[in-house]
Amino acid sequence: MNITNLTSRVMLSTLNISVWRARRFDTRATQEVEAKHEAKDIGRFNKRLLTDGATSYKEVCAIGNRARSLFDSHSLDYDQLGVRLLPTTVYMEVAEKLRALRDEFDGATAHFLADYPRLKDEARVALNGLFDEADYPTEAELRKKFGIRFSVLPFPDASQFGIDLPPDVLQGIRDEMDARVMGAVKTANNDLVGRLYEAVQHFANRLYGEGNVRLDVADKLRELSTLLPKLNFSDDPALAAILTKTQDQLACYTGAQLKDDPLLRLNVAERAMEIEAQMAAFMGGPPPAMTREQSDTPMLQLLAA
Incomplete structure (x- = not known):
């Protein structure tokens, strides 16, 4: 097969999945641990901002996992970070399934956002003295931190x-x-x-x-x-x-x-x-x-x- 035929059979593709990390580095807690052990630069204390019972948040991440697994299994390695090769033979299948997963992701995100005030109250109790209101984005800010974006470009010819x-x-x-x-x-x-x-x-x-x-x-x-x-x-x-x-x-x-x-x-x-x-x-x-x-x-x- 010549190069022209090759480039008509494959596309460059990317899948970007973004979520709020729900973790935050705590400077004060880190300093307290260092002071207690009379040590410096021994580690970083990262707080989990949601409790283990935050199932609505976990569902968003699980759907993101499924989307990533689908994309990676149906695409191939390329020599640019974040870019993969997507054969045209599977494009329709991948695009359709990712569209459905994106709808699931958006629905799960909406559910999480509705649950967010309650989850924050749970974290306030669980974190006790480590809770800091400044660690938590507003709902409007949080909404911008979630998304699935699938895109394709022609393969270089x-x-x-x-x-x-x-x-x-x-x-x-x-x-x-x-x-x-x-x-x-x-x-x-x-x-x-x-x-x-x-x-x-x-x-x-x-x-x-x-x-x-x-x-x-x-x-x-x-x-x-x-x-x-x-x-x-x-x-x-x-x-x-x-x-x-x-x-x-x-x-x-x-x-x-x-x-x-x-x-x-x-x-x-x-x-x-x-x-x-x-x-x-x-x-x-x-x-x-x-x-x-x-x-x-x-x-x-x-x-x-």
């Missing part, structure tokens, strides 16, 4: 880049843009394969592990094997072969089948290791090691408002 410069200079800029496009494609494809690698590795480990196999053993792999082919906007044949092999040889089995047949589990686990090696070769080596806790943690990137 050197053939459409025409400015008033000498031809040799303009050609140099276009060549550099083309090189960046191909580098971005490589980054995106490695991101895609890296996700699958982690899932296949975890899948194989659970099949090789001792004890009973849980019925959900294949769920994550099946979910990825359905989604990731849609993100292969470059139609890379080696990548397509890996995705097809994973779907045909690993994700085709249910948890019940694998749980009830030890020989099948061993056979599928061996195939998973072969596919792992194929993916590592595609990426030029396995991805950096991740703990299971890290890979399972939702990437909530909330902007402090």
